[in-house]
Amino acid sequence: MTGMRIGFLGAGRIGSFHAAVLAGHDGVDEVLIGDADGARAAGLAERIGARAAGSVDEVFTAGVDAVVIATATASHAELITRAARAGLPAYCEKPIALDLAGTLAALREVEAAGTMLQMGFQRRFDAGYLAAREALRSGRLGRVHTIRAVTSDAAPPPPEFLPHSGGLIRDCLVHDFDVVRWLTGREVTEVFATGAAGGAAFFRAAGDVDTAAALLTLDDGTLVTATATRYNGAGYDVRLELAGERDQLVVGLDDRTPFTSAEPGGPGAPRRPWTGFLERFDAAYRAELAAFVDAVRGVRPNPCSGREALHALLVAEACERSRLERRPVALAELTAGV
Numbered sequence: 265m266t267g268m269r270i271g272f273l274g275a276g277r278i279g280s281f282h283a284a285v286l287a288g289h290d291g292v293d294e295v296l297i298g299d300a301d302g303a304r305a306a307g308l309a310e311r312i313g314a315r316a317a318g319s320v321d322e323v324f325t326a327g328v329d330a331v332v333i334a335t336a337t338a339s340h341a342e343l344i345t346r347a348a349r350a351g352l353p354a355y356c357e358k359p360i361a362l363d364l365a366g367t368l369a370a371l372r373e374v375e376a377a378g379t380m381l382q383m384g385f386q387r388r389f390d391a392g393y394l395a396a397r398e399a400l401r402s403g404r405l406g407r408v409h410t411i412r413a414v415t416s417d418a419a420p421p422p423p424e425f426l427p428h429s430g431g432l433i434r435d436c437l438v439h440d441f442d443v444v445r446w447l448t449g450r451e452v453t454e455v456f457a458t459g460a461a462g463g464a465a466f467f468r469a470a471g472d473v474d475t476a477a478a479l480l481t482l483d484d485g486t487l488v489t490a491t492a493t494r495y496n497g498a499g500y501d502v503r504l505e506l507a508g509e510r511d512q513l514v515v516g517l518d519d520r521t522p523f524t525s526a527e528p529g530g531p532g533a534p535r536r537p538w539t540g541f542l543e544r545f546d547a548a549y550r551a552e553l554a555a556f557v558d559a560v561r562g563v564r565p566n567p568c569s570g571r572e573a574l575h576a577l578l579v580a581e582a583c584e585r586s587r588l589e590r591r592p593v594a595l596a597e598l599t600a601g602v
Contacts, residue, residue, distance in 0.1 A: 267293040268557065269350075271328035273343055275299040275308040277336035278357060281542055282565070284312045284553045285550050286332065291557045298323035300335075324350050328562045331355075332553075337362060338428050341370040344570075348377035355556045357384040358573055362430045364581055368602065371570045382556050382566050383573035387443045391549040393517035396506055398448045405508030408448070411488040412505040413440040416496035418522075418539060423466035431472045433457065433587065434580045436492040439584060441480075441583075443504070444578035445489075450482040451575070456592045457583035463495055498522035498538025500544055510527075543585055563583065 270297050272283045278297075287295045295314040299305035302318065307315035323331065333343045333356040341361040347354040348370075360367040360383070373379045385392050399405055406599055421429070429435040445451065459473030467474045470499045474495055480488040491528045499522030504515040524530075524535035538544045558564040578598050586593040 267325075267330045268330070268560065269294045269296065269325035271326065271331040272297045272314070272318075273299070273305045273323060273331060274334035275301070276334070276535065278542070280308050280312075281549065282332060282553060283308060283335050284556075285553050287312045287314045289554065289557055290570075291561065292314055296323055296326055296328060306579070308514065313565050324352075325411075329353065330556075332556070335493045335500050336428055337430065338363045341366045343356050344381060345373040348373045348379045348381075351377065351379060353380040353560045355383075355384065355553070357381045359430060359434060360570060360573060362428075362434070363545075364577065364598070364602075366576055367574060371465075371574065372572055373422055380559060380566050381570040382559060382572055383568045384552065385439060385442045385446075385568050385576070386545050386548040387439055387592075388446055388548075389555065389567060390467070390515075390545060390548040393443055393447065393504070396504065396513055396515050398509075399513050400447055401449070401505055401509075405510060405513060405567045406510030408486055408508040410443060410446075410505075410507040411486060412507070413444065413488065413490040414501055414503045414516075415440055415490075415492040416501040417494045418463060418498075418500045418537075420494040420497055423464075423470075426440060426466060426472050427469035429472075430519065430580075431470075431584065432459065432474065432476050432492055432494065433478070436576070436598045437476060437478060437490050437583065438576045440490040440492075440504070441579040444480070444482075444488055445575055445579075447506075448486065450483065450484050450486065451482045452488075452579045452595055453483050453580045453583075454592055454594050455479065455579060455586050457586040458590070459587050467494075473587070476583075476587070478586075480579065497525075498533065501538070502541075502544060529532075574602070 298306045298317040306316040306399040366502040459476040461467040461473045465476040475493040524533045570586040582593045
């Protein structure tokens with residue numbers, strides 16, 4: 265396939281980034297942008313040299329070769345279903361839906377249609393995570409007994425984002441849950457999670473937390489701690505530590521990691537800490553979208569299917585149940601019939 269035409273749904277923050285990347289890709293001839301806000305779609309199209317559709321509906325009837333879904337989370341499942349029924353390969357930002365039932369319904373549509381769905385877990389394309397996966401699977405670290413994952417936003421999102429986000433665990437920690445499984449090739453068997461909402465009142469109003477921690481047990485006994493917060497004033501911080509019997513490896517530790525050593529002579533705060541996920545994972549997002557173009561062309565397999573995304577959501581759902589019920593939750597409680 266040459267001269268690919270991609271229908272693009274969503275002209276918000278991450279949508280604008282993705283659309284610009286695809287508009288500049290050598291294998292893409294045209295990006296057709298549809299958004300619920302027609303003026304926003306037209307403005308983005310003008311900025312990046314793309315074409316604006318008159319509506320989201322027009323994208324599905326314009327003869328595109330594939331669609332990219334970067335709309336509000338609540339619309340993902342419907343748009344995935346429309347793409348499947350139209351016979352179109354699709355890329356979608358996580359999550360598929362905000363609940364398990366909606367996720368499974370959308371996946372059944374994709375599987376019945378036999379179309380491709382690639383989910384947006386960009387950490388799988390980050391150089392540090394790729395190196396860590398190779399080191400772990402090569403045996404260089406020996407038996408890995410402990411994994412520590414950190415995801416910290418520099419500042420909270422706007423209040424209107426929270427009711428549609430699925431909450432801190434589903435929105436942020438789901439990335440850690442996916443990448444731990446992708447790195448290790450192991451499944452989570454049990455979780456225990458808790459959270460706190462000591463910051464702005466709008467977190468409590470949305471039934472969400474601004475800080476969370478989870479302890480995961482993998483099926484080989486490896487212990488994983490995963491923490492997330494919306495309040496990391498030092499900067500955006502995403503790291504992962506693999507602690508093995510032979511060696512220890514850290515992803516995300518560089519001269520922009522936002523922390524200060526308390527040790528005499530230790531490193532001070534970085535002059536230019538990471539500010540957010542689009543900056544920190546710029547190269548990973550570009551590689552992920554290039555992989556989607558290649559998968560649509562048939563020159564490489566789908567790197568992250570909807571079923572892959574389902575595993576991470578199940579862990580997030582178990583953690584949310586654990587947080588609310590204040591008890592350990594076995595994944596088997598959620599996976600019957602899945």
